[in-house]
Every structure is written in C-alpha cells, then in structure tokens.
Amino acid sequence: MAIFKFPKQAAHLAMAAAVAFGASAAQPAFADDILTVGNPFPPFSLDPALSGNGRAGTWLLPTYEPLVRTKADGSFEPALATSWQVSDDALSVTFTLRTDAKFSNGEPVNAEAVKKSVEYFVNKKGPFYVNLASMTSVEVLAPDQVKISLSEPNPAIVSLFDQNWNAGAIICPAMIDTPDVLLTESCGAGPYVLDSANSISGKTYVYTPSETYYDQSKIYWDGIKISVFQDQNSGVQALKANQLKLLISDPFTGHSNRAAVGDSLRLVTSPLQWAGLVLTDRIGEVNPALADIRVRKALNMGIDRDLVAKAMFGDLAYGTDQIQAKGFVGYDPALEEMYPFDVEKAKALLAEAGYGDGLRVKATYVTSTLNDALFQAYAGQLSQIGVTLFADPKTGFAGLRQANKDRTYETLLFNTNSGIPDLAKFQTLSPTGSLNAYATTDDELTALIDKASATVEPDARKAAWEAVYRRVTELAWFLPVLGIDATYFATSDIETPEIGQSVIIDLAWVKPANK
Structure with a gap:
C-alpha cells in the first residue's frame, strides 16, 4: 500500500490556510476605485x-x-x-x-x-x-x-x-x-x-x-x-478584510480554502502548469549520482503522483510524468505510463547504480507557501526509496539566478507554465535556457526539436512535438510530479479575463464588475 507522507509542516500550512478566511484584521480596506493585488x-x-x-x-x-x-x-x-x-x-x-x-x-x-x-x-x-x-x-x-x-x-x-x-x-x-x-x-x-x-x-x-x-x-x-504576500495565509486574510481585490495564489492555498469561498470571493483557475523537480545536474558536476540515468529514473518512480495531487490539491491538480500540460501541443497521454510508482523497482535501480545504501539530493527553490509544502511532500515520498531530499531555499528569484551562475544546483524545485512548445523549449531544453543550468544536450533530442520547430502543418507539428516530449521523458531530465492549475482569488466586485493560454490574468484588463 502506498503511503503519502504529508509532514507536520505541510499539514500545518494547510490548516493555517484553511482557517485564514475566518480571521479578521483591523487594518482599513482600500478604496473601491483602487485595484489592490497581492503577489507572492x-x-x-x-x-x-x-x-x-x-x-x-x-x-x-x-x-x-x-x-x-x-x-x-x-x-x-x-x-x-x-x-x-x-x-x-x-x-x-x-x-x-x-x-x-x-x-x-x-x-x-x-x-x-x-x-x-x-x-x-x-x-x-x-x-x-x-x-x-x-x-x-x-x-x-x-x-x-x-x-x-x-x-x-x-x-x-x-x-x-x-x-x-x-x-x-x-x-x-x-x-x-x-x-x-x-x-x-x-x-x-x-x-x-x-x-x-x-x-x-x-x-x-x-x-x-x-x-x-x-x-x-x-x-x-x-x-x-x-x-x-509571500505568505499566502496573510494574503487570504487580506482578501477577507477587503484589503485586496485579487490575490495571485496557488492551487494548494486554493484547495485548502475552497470550502470557505462564498458569495464575496471566487477562485479563478486554469490548468496550464507543471510542478516537480528539474534534475539540473545531469552531468554529475555537483552530485555524480544524477549523471546516471538509472538514478534519474528511480527518482521518477519514487513518487506517487496521483496521491500527492489528490491529498494536496484536490481537483486543482493531476499526477503527470511529463513537462507538457494537458490541452497543449505535445502532450501525450501515453507518456503517463512511463514511470509508474514502484518503490521496489526504484530501490533496485538505485542499488544497481551503486546507491543501495541511500542517496542525498539537494533541492533548491524559492521559498513560498506552495513550494515549502511541495518540498515536504516530495521529500516524504522519496524517503520511501532511500533518497534524502534536503532543502536549499532562497528568498527570491535573485537567489536562483545566483545559484545558476555559481553552478551549485543539483535539482530545482519549480512550477512553471507549459504552454506553446516553440517557446517553452527555450527555458527548459535549450543549452542556454534558464532551467538548463549545466547546458545539457542530447543529439537525438536536438534533432527532434529542430524538426518540430520547423514544422508548421498542425497535425505534423503535434506529432513532432509529441516525439520531443517522449525523448525528454525517456531521458528523465526532469521529475515532473503534477499538472497544476494557475490559481487566483478574486472578489465578486471585479471582473477578470479568463486565463487559458494567455497564461496570466492581465491586470490591464481587470475591471470593476459594474463597468
């Protein structure tokens, strides 16, 4: 039986977020004619x-x-x-x-x-x-x-x-x-x-x-x-106190507070992101184990994705083995069967690679309500296969950029938009991409990307990008865990544009509900 290890810290975060809407604040609300926004x-x-x-x-x-x-x-x-x-x-x-x-x-x-x-x-x-x-x-x-x-x-x-x-x-x-x-x-x-x-x-x-x-x-x-509002609990309190009209949030906070959302507040969501670990040190410069594909595959088999999705996010997430989200070009349902949760097989792969006695892996991330909870969940899951995931938290994106520059990444805990593959490739797969700290390349993958990028006809383009993401998944360069919804809280007195493939709520087009 699979066990979801949801450590006390993450449980406390969920409880704190859930009760936040019941809290009151003495600070005055802002004027109705000012759009007040919270951003983590x-x-x-x-x-x-x-x-x-x-x-x-x-x-x-x-x-x-x-x-x-x-x-x-x-x-x-x-x-x-x-x-x-x-x-x-x-x-x-x-x-x-x-x-x-x-x-x-x-x-x-x-x-x-x-x-x-x-x-x-x-x-x-x-x-x-x-x-x-x-x-x-x-x-x-x-x-x-x-x-x-x-x-x-x-x-x-x-x-x-x-x-x-x-x-x-x-x-x-x-x-x-x-x-x-x-x-x-x-x-x-x-x-x-x-x-x-x-x-x-x-x-x-x-x-x-x-x-x-x-x-x-x-x-x-x-x-x-x-x-x-890096602390989402403070953000939802500000919403309840009428100090915010819009809170850029996350599906963890959204799920925790869904039952408390009434007539005055609503959730605005769209499934367009993936969350997991970018196994950045694929060349083994900092952590030699990550250069071994058997280790990377073992990590992919060491997390019960569906259990994490349901326990933390309800219907605002789903388990996934790939870095492209449902509904976007390149997503292939068949890839969801590539790395089934299998503790014994994962342990066997680690032992075969020489890490049967255990392995330590560092996860760098920007601290936030969502990322802190995800780290706890990933660490709890991977402990079942003998992997100790330890935290390297940063207080902002500047810290991530410095870690990239200093080449100290082992893995990066990250949540990012999937979207159009012709653009997503530049961050995730390009040798100069921000999520490819060690400029990893693969000749077969490069050829597939070049072919897909030059393909315009829709059906052929779809097939070409599916081949790209299949190769990426085979290489286990990433440990995708979740497809998650971009999540916002909005008060009932504002009108927000839909998110969809626009990826974000464009603040320029948020307007009062009566206009």
Missing part, C-alpha cells in the same frame, strides 16, 4: 529585459503595453500592433503599429522605438533573451512598420511579443539611453505609470493612470496597488 513573487527587476514573466512579471502589466495580447483561446488581439504577418517559413514577422500610441513620457510609439526596445531586450541577456537568441535583425520598413527576422524558424514568433514574454513590453527610447532608471521607474505605453515616490521597493508598488494612453476608456481604475 517580489519583482526580480522592474526592467522588462531583466524581469521575470507571467505571475512573476505582474509588475510590468499595468505600465508596458505589448505589441499583441494573447487571449484565453490562444488567438491574438491588437495592442500596440494593429496587424502582423508571419512569413511562410516562420523566419520573420512584420508588425504594423497603431499611429496614436505614446509612451508615458510623451514620446511616440513608432517603428524606431520598437526596434530600439527589442534590440535592448536581446542585448541585456536577461532571463528570456534566449527566446530571441536567433534574432538576426530588426528592420524599420516604415514609420509604423517593423520586421523582426530570425535565423531559425519559430511558428510561435508572434507570441514572443505578447503580455507574457516581455520582449513585447516596449520601453520608451529615452529610458533605454539611461537603463539604470528602469530599475526604479517605468516608461511604457501602458494604461498606468509606476508611482515610485509612493512605492516601497520589494513590498508595495503603486500605479497611477497614464495621461498618454491611447484608449482612455480602458483605464478602469484610479490606481493599482500591488503588494508582496
């Missing part, structure tokens, strides 16, 4: 070229208008660009820009400004520059037309310039000339402007309406206030 992730940087993305890039959403917006169904809608054309070979995209957009400092948004911003994004070599590492040129074809060319085909090239991937967060030319200012100020073409005088670095960020935004009718709030 402090900003890695306010410079779009250096920032995190998705939920970790929420800080950029009010101030930087993208070239396009991705909707929940995966289609695009105009933003700074009114139209776009991808070449037949997927080597270039041409954007036609709206002519009435201005940056918050009054500079016009034109092709020259877009060129300067995109080139700055790539040259800064931030967390997501690898998405455009194959960029060969940015050409100004007309004052309102810009062409971006690549050396390698990417059928998802338009997505790189949406509200999630940061390259489309176009920065005003003047600020690029003094980039250090971007660490404390904003200068985008979005509906709001960062009010640095009333913001507290690392804690609270205040935004005021931009007088230069091209569509004043879509400025729905007198201001936006985003506060850091």
Whole structure:
C-alpha cells in the first residue's frame, strides 16, 4: 500500500490556510476605485529585459503595453500592433503599429522605438533573451512598420511579443539611453505609470493612470496597488478584510480554502502548469549520482503522483510524468505510463547504480507557501526509496539566478507554465535556457526539436512535438510530479479575463464588475 507522507509542516500550512478566511484584521480596506493585488513573487527587476514573466512579471502589466495580447483561446488581439504577418517559413514577422500610441513620457510609439526596445531586450541577456537568441535583425520598413527576422524558424514568433514574454513590453527610447532608471521607474505605453515616490521597493508598488494612453476608456481604475504576500495565509486574510481585490495564489492555498469561498470571493483557475523537480545536474558536476540515468529514473518512480495531487490539491491538480500540460501541443497521454510508482523497482535501480545504501539530493527553490509544502511532500515520498531530499531555499528569484551562475544546483524545485512548445523549449531544453543550468544536450533530442520547430502543418507539428516530449521523458531530465492549475482569488466586485493560454490574468484588463 502506498503511503503519502504529508509532514507536520505541510499539514500545518494547510490548516493555517484553511482557517485564514475566518480571521479578521483591523487594518482599513482600500478604496473601491483602487485595484489592490497581492503577489507572492517580489519583482526580480522592474526592467522588462531583466524581469521575470507571467505571475512573476505582474509588475510590468499595468505600465508596458505589448505589441499583441494573447487571449484565453490562444488567438491574438491588437495592442500596440494593429496587424502582423508571419512569413511562410516562420523566419520573420512584420508588425504594423497603431499611429496614436505614446509612451508615458510623451514620446511616440513608432517603428524606431520598437526596434530600439527589442534590440535592448536581446542585448541585456536577461532571463528570456534566449527566446530571441536567433534574432538576426530588426528592420524599420516604415514609420509604423517593423520586421523582426530570425535565423531559425519559430511558428510561435508572434507570441514572443505578447503580455507574457516581455520582449513585447516596449520601453520608451529615452529610458533605454539611461537603463539604470528602469530599475526604479517605468516608461511604457501602458494604461498606468509606476508611482515610485509612493512605492516601497520589494513590498508595495503603486500605479497611477497614464495621461498618454491611447484608449482612455480602458483605464478602469484610479490606481493599482500591488503588494508582496509571500505568505499566502496573510494574503487570504487580506482578501477577507477587503484589503485586496485579487490575490495571485496557488492551487494548494486554493484547495485548502475552497470550502470557505462564498458569495464575496471566487477562485479563478486554469490548468496550464507543471510542478516537480528539474534534475539540473545531469552531468554529475555537483552530485555524480544524477549523471546516471538509472538514478534519474528511480527518482521518477519514487513518487506517487496521483496521491500527492489528490491529498494536496484536490481537483486543482493531476499526477503527470511529463513537462507538457494537458490541452497543449505535445502532450501525450501515453507518456503517463512511463514511470509508474514502484518503490521496489526504484530501490533496485538505485542499488544497481551503486546507491543501495541511500542517496542525498539537494533541492533548491524559492521559498513560498506552495513550494515549502511541495518540498515536504516530495521529500516524504522519496524517503520511501532511500533518497534524502534536503532543502536549499532562497528568498527570491535573485537567489536562483545566483545559484545558476555559481553552478551549485543539483535539482530545482519549480512550477512553471507549459504552454506553446516553440517557446517553452527555450527555458527548459535549450543549452542556454534558464532551467538548463549545466547546458545539457542530447543529439537525438536536438534533432527532434529542430524538426518540430520547423514544422508548421498542425497535425505534423503535434506529432513532432509529441516525439520531443517522449525523448525528454525517456531521458528523465526532469521529475515532473503534477499538472497544476494557475490559481487566483478574486472578489465578486471585479471582473477578470479568463486565463487559458494567455497564461496570466492581465491586470490591464481587470475591471470593476459594474463597468
């Protein structure tokens, strides 16, 4: 019989989260005309070229208008660009820009400004520059037309310039000339402007309406206030006390509090992430055991994924053996049978590899309510096969980046969006990707990725990416455990866009329910 070891710390976290909605707070609620948001992730940087993305890039959403917006169904809608054309070979995209957009400092948004911003994004070599590492040129074809060319085909090239991937967060030319200012100020073409005088670095960020935004009718709030709530229990208490209208949360907290959510609060969820361990040290530089595929396969057999999913997340998660989420190109149901939970077989593989007497493995992660609980669950499960998982917690993404730079990773406990494989590959599989600290490569995998990236026809593209993810799963470069829902809490007096393939709730389009 499988035993789910849910240690006291994780149990206490669940209990604390569950009772949080019953707590009261004496602090005053914020004005109804201010959108108040809680985010578990402090900003890695306010410079779009250096920032995190998705939920970790929420800080950029009010101030930087993208070239396009991705909707929940995966289609695009105009933003700074009114139209776009991808070449037949997927080597270039041409954007036609709206002519009435201005940056918050009054500079016009034109092709020259877009060129300067995109080139700055790539040259800064931030967390997501690898998405455009194959960029060969940015050409100004007309004052309102810009062409971006690549050396390698990417059928998802338009997505790189949406509200999630940061390259489309176009920065005003003047600020690029003094980039250090971007660490404390904003200068985008979005509906709001960062009010640095009333913001507290690392804690609270205040935004005021931009007088230069091209569509004043879509400025729905007198201001936006985003506060850091790394402790989700404090976040749900703030919601209950009417101090927040929206909390960027996680499925652990969502499941724990689901029964307490009433008429005044609701959960907004979308299944688009995977959670588990990135087995980063596949070359055995820090931990020689991880270079042995038998060890990596044993780790994959050492966790009862379905049990963890049900115990911690209810219906907000499912067990999975692969790093692509259900509903996205490349997901293959057949891969879910590759690493069934089998304690005895896992132990046998470890013994065959020379680790029958036990193995210690380090897990590095950013501490949060979710990650702390996941670590406890993973450690409890792996102890059944003789593996001691020990924690290397960091207080922010800067700590992860430093560990990457110092090459001290063994494994990385991480939760990340799956999404479009043409983009996800850059972070997870590329030798320069942020989740490939030791630049691991595999010739067969590289050939499969190249083929998939060059395939445009939908059915052939689906099959090609399924082959990629099958090879990734065979190599056991990762220990995927869960497919999880992106989870938000929202009050009943706001209207939020659907998440879906847009990956995030775009704060620019959150509005009062009565508007």
